[in-house]
Amino acid sequence: MPKVKTLEKTKLDEPKMFKLLLLNDDVTTMEFVIEVLMDIFHFDLEKASALMLEIHYHGSGVCGVFTEEIALSKQRQVQNAAKIANFPLKTRIEEE
Structure with a gap:
């Protein structure tokens, strides 16, 4: 009789979130x-x-809570926009 392989259930942790x-x-x-x-x-204009x-x-103010990869991507987008517009706008990422 052939051996039957069973799939192991793997519990995945939620990704760390960053403000x-x-x-x-x-x-x-x-x-x-x-x-x-x-x-x-x-954001809409009012928010x-x-x-x-x-x-x-x-x-300071929280713009959103994201996975690390998305937070870093948005941080780069802000830095690029500020550089193009010649503004010193800064961001900070904090683990939630």
Whole structure:
């Protein structure tokens, strides 16, 4: 009789999640921050404006929670957009 192979059930852990924050500075315009929030993070104008004000008044704001790979990709997108627009906008990634 032939041997029957059974598939082993493997439990996969949930991926670690990371918060991506935009940091306030004295040079980047509020309009550019709103543009970044809408273009890269897909916020609507109302939510982008509210988060921009949070970043402005509190020094930083969470743009989203992502897997590490997506957070790093979005961080690069923000850096590239800021560089093209000649703004010093910075981000920070923190493990959730």
